[in-house]
Amino acid sequence: MKALRVGLCGVGNVGGAVLKLLKESSSLLEQQGGFLFELVQVGARKGRSVVPYDDVDVTTDLMEVANNPDVDIFVELIGGTEFADELVQTAIRNGKQIVTANKALLAIKGDEIFQLAKQNNVQIGFEASVAGGTPVIKALREGLVANKVEWFAGILNGTSNYILTEMSVEKTEFSLALSKAQELGLAEADPTMDIDGTDAAQKASILAALAFHVPFNFEAVNYEGIDKVDVEDLKYAEELGYNIKHIAFGRLLDNSVFVSAYPTLVPHEVILSQVGQQMNALEIYAQGIGSTVYYGPGAGPEPTASAVVADLVDLAKGGWQAEPARHSDNILRQESSIKVPRYFRLMVKNEPGVIAKISAVFANQDISIEALIQHEIKVNNGEQTDEVPVVILSGSVSDQIVKELLNQLNDMEEVADCLKQFRIHAKIN
Numbered sequence: 001m002k003a004l005r006v007g008l009c010g011v012g013n014v015g016g017a018v019l020k021l022l023k024e025s026s027s028l029l030e031q032q033g034g035f036l037f038e039l040v041q042v043g044a045r046k047g048r049s050v051v052p053y054d055d056v057d058v059t060t061d062l063m064e065v066a067n068n069p070d071v072d073i074f075v076e077l078i079g080g081t082e083f084a085d086e087l088v089q090t091a092i093r094n095g096k097q098i099v100t101a102n103k104a105l106l107a108i109k110g111d112e113i114f115q116l117a118k119q120n121n122v123q124i125g126f127e128a129s130v131a132g133g134t135p136v137i138k139a140l141r142e143g144l145v146a147n148k149v150e151w152f153a154g155i156l157n158g159t160s161n162y163i164l165t166e167m168s169v170e171k172t173e174f175s176l177a178l179s180k181a182q183e184l185g186l187a188e189a190d191p192t193m194d195i196d197g198t199d200a201a202q203k204a205s206i207l208a209a210l211a212f213h214v215p216f217n218f219e220a221v222n223y224e225g226i227d228k229v230d231v232e233d234l235k236y237a238e239e240l241g242y243n244i245k246h247i248a249f250g251r252l253l254d255n256s257v258f259v260s261a262y263p264t265l266v267p268h269e270v271i272l273s274q275v276g277q278q279m280n281a282l283e284i285y286a287q288g289i290g291s292t293v294y295y296g297p298g299a300g301p302e303p304t305a306s307a308v309v310a311d312l313v314d315l316a317k318g319g320w321q322a323e324p325a326r327h328s329d330n331i332l333r334q335e336s337s338i339k340v341p342r343y344f345r346l347m348v349k350n351e352p353g354v355i356a357k358i359s360a361v362f363a364n365q366d367i368s369i370e371a372l373i374q375h376e377i378k379v380n381n382g383e384q385t386d387e388v389p390v391v392i393l394s395g396s397v398s399d400q401i402v403k404e405l406l407n408q409l410n411d412m413e414e415v416a417d418c419l420k421q422f423r424i425h426a427k428i429n
């Protein structure tokens with residue numbers, strides 16, 4: 001059996017696990033995948049100290065791997081968008097097939113890279129870039145290739161999901177839940193891109209390119225992170241029959257594609273609301289088949305390595321017919337005009353007539369109020385407080401109108417503060 005010659009760059013969490021799989025499970029891979037993989041060269045800037053296999057050729061010059069004529073498949077696992085881009089583009093120009101787990105690289109430079117790959121007649125495997133070990137890219141590229149995707153909604157960042165689960169179940173404040181995630185190794189030392197929504201938004205833009213055949217364009221994704229959610233919001237959501245999840249959402253409406261990633265109230269009866277801890281899940285709605293749901297580990301060295309190696313096997317078998325961002329009439333648009341139901345939490349003066357005045361502001365903007373909670377708050381001596389929280393669930397409204405509404409509410413003497421505004425996941429179809 002002819003071996004496929006692999007060159008791997010980056011021996012960190014994922015690279016280390018891929019190395020281990022290729023070196024220690026080669027007979028299983030041969031048995032199940034039907035191919036032998038030969039690790040020709042590993043690029044690690046720390047050198048041999050991070051590669052525990054004496055028979056592997058290690059170089060500290062990663063570009064050497066991208067230029068190595070003995071390498072058939074180039075695996076990029078260094079992360080980032082600058083040097084990783086140089087490495088990948090060099091390897092493509094040298095005619096190598098590519099496997100990467102790098103969502104940032106694809107979300108930001110995916111179009112350029114895929115065009116170059118097309119010119120050089122090579123393919124790119126990127127299963128590990130979204131939902132780690134859960135094969136959602138394969139579902140879109142292959143399983144659903146006969147169906148027109150209308151929308152997808154997913155929990156794509158395990159760190160955010162773990163934190164929101166802790167906040168919801170244990171009533172732990174955000175900062176403590178984040179510290180716990182870091183202690184358990186579920187959050188990076190610098191968790192900014194997980195917490196502010198960037199990571200999920202990058203993954204959403206990759207899914208949108210595949211699902212709706214539009215260019216990779218991270219700029220077109222509107223997003224916010226979970227740092228805006230308080231335990232208080234999760235309690236109100238629960239009372240109203242919802243959980244709060246960070247939802248990456250993509251939708252095709254006529255020929256327009258809208259992509260976003262926001263903390264979102266998800267009704268208890270929707271499967272995504274039940275996805276807890278660090279798990280990932282993606283619901284894809286396609287014509288002819290309806291909803292399919294994919295659930296599993298979204299990160300971690302072993303699950304991610306399993307996706308990387310699955311791509312190696314697929315490439316060995318000839319790769320994929322359906323390429324992302326192939327020509328279509330669909331256009332990516334900023335989704336500020338899309339209407340969705342909303343959750344609002346305000347602090348208002350505790351005096352008669354306030355609710356009627358707030359309702360009038362909603363009515364003036366033609367926004368319905370579907371539910372409203374106002375609990376009496378008493379201080380220690382039993383007296384009522386001067387200000388009370390009011391939670392409102394509204395009908396569908398666009399970002400533009402929300403902005404106007406919030407300006408009007410903020411101008412009201414009776415409104416002390418507009419604390420929060422989140423989207424509500426509305427089941428489409």
Ligand SMILES: NC(=O)c1ccc[n+]([C@@H]2O[C@H](COP(=O)([O-])OP(=O)(O)OC[C@H]3O[C@@H](n4cnc5c(N)ncnc54)[C@H](OP(=O)(O)O)[C@@H]3O)[C@@H](O)[C@H]2O)c1
Pocket residue numbers: 009010011012013014015044045046062077078079080083101102103104128129132298299300301304
């Ligand atoms: N970790 C996960 O669960 C997960 C899940 C899905 C996808 N991914 C993706 O997989 C990729 C790798 O992630 P990871 O968690 O394995 O990261 P990591 O542990 O930080 O490993 C990255 C490795 O690449 C090396 N590296 C980084 N920049 C380099 C440069 N400019 N030149 C040479 N070497 C460089 C680092 O070397 P040093 O050790 O010398 O710093 C390190 O060994 C990323 O694209 C990430 O988004 C990760």
